[in-house]
Amino acid sequence: MDVHSVDWEKMEWTPVRPGIQRKAFSGDGATLALHLLQPGHETRPHSHPHEQIVYIMSGLVDFHIGDSVVRLGPGGVAKIPGDVIHYAEVIGDQPVLNLDIFTPARPEYA
Amino acid sequence: MDVHSVDWEKMEWTPVRPGIQRKAFSGDGATLALHLLQPGHETRPHSHPHEQIVYIMSGLVDFHIGDSVVRLGPGGVAKIPGDVIHYAEVIGDQPVLNLDIFTPARPEYA
Numbered sequence: 001m002d003v004h005s006v007d008w009e010k011m012e013w014t015p016v017r018p019g020i021q022r023k024a025f026s027g028d029g030a031t032l033a034l035h036l037l038q039p040g041h042e043t044r045p046h047s048h049p050h051e052q053i054v055y056i057m058s059g060l061v062d063f064h065i066g067d068s069v070v071r072l073g074p075g076g077v078a079k080i081p082g083d084v085i086h087y088a089e090v091i092g093d094q095p096v097l098n099l100d101i102f103t104p105a106r107p108e109y110a
Numbered sequence: 111m112d113v114h115s116v117d118w119e120k121m122e123w124t125p126v127r128p129g130i131q132r133k134a135f136s137g138d139g140a141t142l143a144l145h146l147l148q149p150g151h152e153t154r155p156h157s158h159p160h161e162q163i164v165y166i167m168s169g170l171v172d173f174h175i176g177d178s179v180v181r182l183g184p185g186g187v188a189k190i191p192g193d194v195i196h197y198a199e200v201i202g203d204q205p206v207l208n209l210d211i212f213t214p215a216r217p218e219y220a
Contacts, residue, residue, distance in 0.1 A: 001176040001194070009185030027189045029213025051139040055209070057167075066111040074158040075119035079137045084111070088170050097163070101211055103139025 008034060018022035018042065031106040035087060037061070037096040045087045050102040052080040054088075059096030062089040118144060126154065134220035139197030141216040147171070147198060148208040155197045160212040162190040164198075172199040 006025055012066050013021035024033040029059045037059070045064070053070055054063060056076040063070045065086045067070025090096050102109075116135055123131035129151025134143045147169070155174070164173060166186040173180045173188055175196045180188050190196045200206050212219075 001178050003173075003175050003178045003180050003188055005144045005180050005186065005188035007183075007186055009183070011185075024145050025163065025165075025189075026192070027163045027213070030163060032163060032165060032187065032209050032211065050202060051137050053135065053137045053142060055142060055152070063113075068111050070113050070115050072115070073117075073119070075121075076115065077142065077151075078113055078115035079135075080208055081138070082156075091135045092180045099209075101137075101140050101142065103137070103163050104215055 021042065022109070026105045026107045026110045029103060029105060031102045031109050033054075033100045033102065033106075033109055035098045037090050037098060037099060039093050039095065040091045041090065043087045043089050045085050047083050047085045050083045050104060050106060051082050052086075053101040054078050054080065055099040055101070057097040057099060059094045060091040061096045061098065062091055120152060125180045125185050132219070136215050136217045136220045139215060141212045142217050143210045143212065143216075143219055144175045145208045145210060147200050148206060149200045149203050149205065151200065153199050157193050157195045160214060160216060161213040162196075163186050163193050164190065165197060165205040165209040165211070168200040169204045171203055171206045171208065173198065
């Protein structure tokens with residue numbers, strides 16, 4: 001069978017907006033989006049109907065989710081329910097590597 | 111709001127079978143399962159109705175998916191469609207850290 005596969009090590013980052021870059025992969029049920037967030041990037045609260053699970057791979061971030069704030073470092077995982085306003089705020093001077101898992105899939109990402 | 115969140119750095123590994131350990135997190139739409147695979151673990155072909163996206167975080171693995179074999183290193187991502195027989199085979203002498211994303215969710219995992 002033809003396996004849908006990519007190598008993120010060889011894939012270029014896609015610029016999203018200043019200080020935010022993305023690599024993404026879509027299955028039928030979920031989209032994985034690896035985001036690189038630079039310290040000081042403009043925060044932009046937003047929502048979408050998709051559930052988003054965030055998994056922090058490196059760096060330190062405050063995730064503002066509804067009226068809550070969750071500080072996540074490497075290994076931190078959190079659920080953002082659909083339609084809840086949220087944004088990420090980098091803490092400290094290190095970039096944040098954040099894997100987002102969206103359901104349903106967002107094929108427009110990849 | 112009450113945010114569903116865990117810290118995988120502080121969570122103990124759950125033994126699955128010899129050579130395989132797991133940490134998991136479920137949302138409503140997806141389950142994330144971080145697997146640590148030791149070289150030489152017994153391979154066990156299996157299938158499930160869930161789609162599974164695999165993301166290799168470290169190590170080298172051959173994923174046998176249906177009649178195909180895909181070699182994945184760090185940054186490698188692949189889709190295993192639902193109901194397709196598959197198994198992972200560690201290549202070399204380093205453990206493999208593999209994040210699996212299942213849709214629909216598998217709440218029995220976490």
